[in-house]
Amino acid sequence: MVFAFIVGLGNPGPEYQHTRHSIGFLIIDYLSQRWRGKAFQAKGSALLCALKRPEGDILLIKPQLYMNRTGLVVGPLVKKYSCATEQLLIIHDDIDLPFGRIRIRGQGGSGGHKGVQSIIDVLQTDTFARIRVGIGRSSENDVSDHVLSEFTATEKKSLDLIIQHASLGAEAILSEGLISAMNTYNKPFLN
Secondary structure, eight states: OEEEEEEEOOOOSGGGTTBGGGHHHHHHHHHHHHTTOOOOEEETTEEEEEEEETTEEEEEEEEOSOGGGTHHHHHHHHHHTTOOGGGEEEEEEETTSOTTOEEEESSOOOTTOHHHHHHHHHHTOOOSEEEEEEOOOOSSSOHHHHHTSBOOHHHHHHHHHHHHHHHHHHHHHHHHOHHHHHHHHSSOOOO
16 A cells, blocks of 8 residues: 655656646655665656655656646546545645745645645645745746746755755645644745
8 A cells, every 4th residue: 555645746848847836756866765765667647656765665657737627647546556535645846835844734625726626626625735936926927937947046946955944844734644744844944
């Protein structure tokens, strides 16, 4: 039995690899390296990395459809592996949080995030855990331009630390539970 699905949201393709909208992919890649996962395998419309952890079997997932169609990847995988929504963790960008801020939640609406809304629509529930990673808003660009742009040189200086922090939050959810992880990681950590 799979203990947990951890899904990082992003857009497929090299042109989106280092954009704000794909921070979920960057965190999933980091978790795979940290946990010494094997290479991701293409299965249907997803890249998957199966891992054995002390907590149980983990499936790291990078959907390979565009963000607004993410639910069409997650839904069939949840059904195929009989994954309860309590076993599902989504990691995604959030423009409503300041850059680098992490917010862990156990349920809730999409907050306008099209990838999360797609998952809610397909699963017909919003009761799944998520790690929201702040990418801030831009006063110069519209939302679409901002989320599809690359991090600035200044932001890149903190990016590795943010990815590590979010990854530790994911580990805490698995090992200590959601409430404990929220108490630890929902606080500002960058100066």
